[in-house]
Amino acid sequence: MIRRVGLHLTMAWLCSSAQAAAPELPEWLRLDGFATLGVYRADDPVASVRADSRTPTPSLRQWRMDGDSLAALQLTLNPGGEARAVLQLIAKDEIPDRLRPRVEWAYLAWDAGPQLQLRLGRTSLPVFLNSETRNLGYAQTAARPANTVYQLNPISHADGVGALWNQHGSQGDVSLEAALGRSSIDVVNGFIDADRVATLVGKWSRRDWTLRLAHARYRVDARLPVFEQLFGQLRAGSTDCSNCNAVLDARGRMLGIRLRSDAAALLYDNGRWALQAEAMRRSSDSLLIPDVRAWYLQASLRLGAVTPYAVIGQQRFTEAPLGLLTDAQAGAAAAAANAAFDRYLQSPNDRHIWQLGLRWDLRENLALKLQLESLRHTRETGLGLNNVVSYPFTPPLGSYAGPRWDGQVRVLTLNLDLVF
Numbered sequence: 377m378i379r380r381v382g383l384h385l386t387m388a389w390l391c392s393s394a395q396a397a398a399p400e401l402p403e404w405l406r407l408d409g410f411a412t413l414g415v416y417r418a419d420d421p422v423a424s425v426r427a428d429s430r431t432p433t434p435s436l437r438q439w440r441m442d443g444d445s446l447a448a449l450q451l452t453l454n455p456g457g458e459a460r461a462v463l464q465l466i467a468k469d470e471i472p473d474r475l476r477p478r479v480e481w482a483y484l485a486w487d488a489g490p491q492l493q494l495r496l497g498r499t500s501l502p503v504f505l506n507s508e509t510r511n512l513g514y515a516q517t518a519a520r521p522a523n524t525v526y527q528l529n530p531i532s533h534a535d536g537v538g539a540l541w542n543q544h545g546s547q548g549d550v551s552l553e554a555a556l557g558r559s560s561i562d563v564v565n566g567f568i569d570a571d572r573v574a575t576l577v578g579k580w581s582r583r584d585w586t587l588r589l590a591h592a593r594y595r596v597d598a599r600l601p602v603f604e605q606l607f608g609q610l611r612a613g614s615t616d617c618s619n620c621n622a623v624l625d626a627r628g629r630m631l632g633i634r635l636r637s638d639a640a641a642l643l644y645d646n647g648r649w650a651l652q653a654e655a656m657r658r659s660s661d662s663l664l665i666p667d668v669r670a671w672y673l674q675a676s677l678r679l680g681a682v683t684p685y686a687v688i689g690q691q692r693f694t695e696a697p698l699g700l701l702t703d704a705q706a707g708a709a710a711a712a713a714n715a716a717f718d719r720y721l722q723s724p725n726d727r728h729i730w731q732l733g734l735r736w737d738l739r740e741n742l743a744l745k746l747q748l749e750s751l752r753h754t755r756e757t758g759l760g761l762n763n764v765v766s767y768p769f770t771p772p773l774g775s776y777a778g779p780r781w782d783g784q785v786r787v788l789t790l791n792l793d794l795v796f
Contacts, residue, residue, distance in 0.1 A: 406452040412513040414444035414791035422781040423767040425751065427520060427789075429530045429563045430470040434766055435787070442469035444520055444791050446511060448480070458487045466511060471562045480511065480533055495538040495555075502553055502577045503529050503590050505641040505654055513793035517650070517685050517735055519747040520789075522672035523764050524689035524729055525656050529592075529637065534559040534573050548582030564763065566600035586643040594635040598664050604630075606717070615713045616706035623698050629662040636660070650676045666695035666723040681738075687731035687749075695722045713772040720773060724755040727765075741796060747789045757783040 401407060417439045418425035424434035427443025435443070446468035453461040464481035483497030500508045504525070509515040510532050536557015543550045554576050560569040572595040579588045607628055610620040639656040655671035672689030700718045702711040733747035751765060757780065765785065768776030 403456070404454045406455045408450045408452070408796070409448060410512050410514060410793070410795040411447040412444050412791055412793050413441075414513075414519070414789065415439050415441050416443050416787055416789040418785050418787050420781070420785040422779055423765055423785045425785055425787050426564065426764050426766070428470070429527055429763045430561070432469065432471050432474070432564070444513065444789070445469070448511065450481070460485050468511075471564060491542050493540045493542075495540070498533050498535045499538060499555070501529075501531055501534045501559065501573065501592075502555065502575055503531075503592050503637065503639055505588055505643065505652070507532070512795070513745075513791060514741065514743055514795045517652075517676045517683060518674060518687060518731060518733055519745045519791045522654070522674070522687055522689050522729065522731075523751075524670045524672050524691040524727060525639075525654050527691075527764050528656055528658050528668060528670060530563055531559050531561050531568075531570065531573075534570075536573070548580050551577075551579045553577040553579075565602055566598065569597045569599075570594045571597065584644055584646045586641075586645075588639075588641040588643075590637075590639040590641075592637045592639075594633075594637075596633040596635055596660075596665065597631045598633060598662075599630070600664060603628075603664055610700075610717065615717065616703040616710040617714050617717075618701045618703045620700060623700060627661075627663045627698065630664060633660055633662040633665060635665055648678050650674075650678070652676075663695055663698070663721050663723075666693050668693045668695075668723075672729070676735075681736060683735040683737075685731075685733050685735065687729070687733075689729045691725070691727040693723045693726060697722060709772070716772050719756060725765075726754045728752045728754060742792070742794045745789070745791045745793065747791075749787045749789070750784065751787070752784045754783070757781045 416427055416435060417437070418435040419437065421437055424436035426434040431443050433440065433442065446466055448464060448466040450462065450464040461484050462481055463479070465477045466480045467475055467477045469475050479498060481498055481500065483495050483499045486494045488494050504510070504521070506516060506521050510521060513520070534555065534557035536555060538553065538555035540553045541551060556574050558571050559573055560567070573592065575590065575592045577588065577590045579586065607624055610617055611624065635658070637656060637658045639654060641654040644651040652674040653672065657669050659667045668691060670689070670691040672687055674685060674687045676683050676685035698718045698721055700714040702714050729749060729751050731747055731749045733745060736744045738744055753765070757767070767781045768774060768778065770776050770780065
């Protein structure tokens with residue numbers, strides 16, 4: 377623990393002093409960087425919380441520094457010309473790289489005309505309002521993006537081609553962005569390979585208002601060991617299920633999953649008051665990526681260097697029941713097990729959240745954030761989770777016999793964000 381704390385402190389010190397120590401760079405070369413030094417703690421003795429679905433270790437009544445803490449460098453070649461190259465490296469404690477730097481962006485951009493830009497390489501996946509600043513804590517008011525929405529797509533970048541068109545007019549600025557590529561990601565419960573990702577984004581801005589609409593389609597292969605083991609048990613007849621093979625053949629697809637998402641964002645910012653809302657609907661042809669709808673609303677007020685803010689949000693899964701049946705000669709225990717597996721595979725993890733926070737801009741390019749968040753599950757609380765919120769499986773799904781989770785957990789976060 378001491379070693380990790382020292383590593384994070386060293387990382388933050390290096391980022392804060394890099395600008396002053398760096399030699400004068402030529403005009404065609406630019407070096408930027410950002411970092412977050414953060415700690416967070418979940419307060420529940422049963423349910424643990426991760427800052428992100430890629431965080432290896434959750435907080436269970438303990439302070440953790442590996443949730444939001446990161447350091448990043450971005451190198452831009454020829455930033456003032458028609459063509460440029462961008463490389464962004466991020467070091468963060470995530471699965472599977474842990475603290476090894478990873479390439480977040482690596483692309484070539486060409487301004488083909490006054491309104492058209494073309495990109496080739498690894499760029500941000502433009503699904504959300506904060507897609508390009510998802511890791512850049514300083515650019516956001518809250519400590520981190522609202523998990524009700526951003527949890528639904530942990531993929532932050534894609535390798536491929538893209539085009540961005542902009543039009544400025546008296547009725548507002550309009551832009552269209554299209555991209556095609558592929559991506560992959562390791563999360564806490566397995567690996568997801570999206571061998572085809574297509575996105576289309578439209579944005580309109582005028583004065584204090586911004587409206588953004590995003591559509592994405594994916595073809596996904598999933599390797600999730602927990603589900604692979606569970607499907608094997610059900611197919612083998614361990615619960616005397618009479619139709620599990622047919623149901624899992626129809627809805628338990630692991631390869632070639634067809635997935636789509638639709639997202640909308642609305643932003644109002646007059647320099648003092650700011651309102652930000654995002655909503656997302658996700659659907660697929662496999663229960664491994666369950667159908668869900670989610671939203672959040674964030675309000676903030678700038679009072680000089682201090683910005684208090686509040687967030688509310690909801691996540692509601694809409695995956696239909698599987699209708700698992702039990703052999704007539706099997707007993708009540710088998711029927712109860714199949715009913716529990718049916719509920720679990722529907723992902724009934726509906727959630728309400730609220731956040732209260734305060735951002736304090738200590739000086740230019742340096743901000744301190746204190747945030748209290750409440751996460752409350754509104755349906756099942758005994759089925760376990762392996763994502764943002766985790767809690768033990770109770771019988772018949774698991775063997776946990778301790779106190780049952782009451783469905784609510786609070787998280788306290790303190791982050792220091794900086795850019796240079």
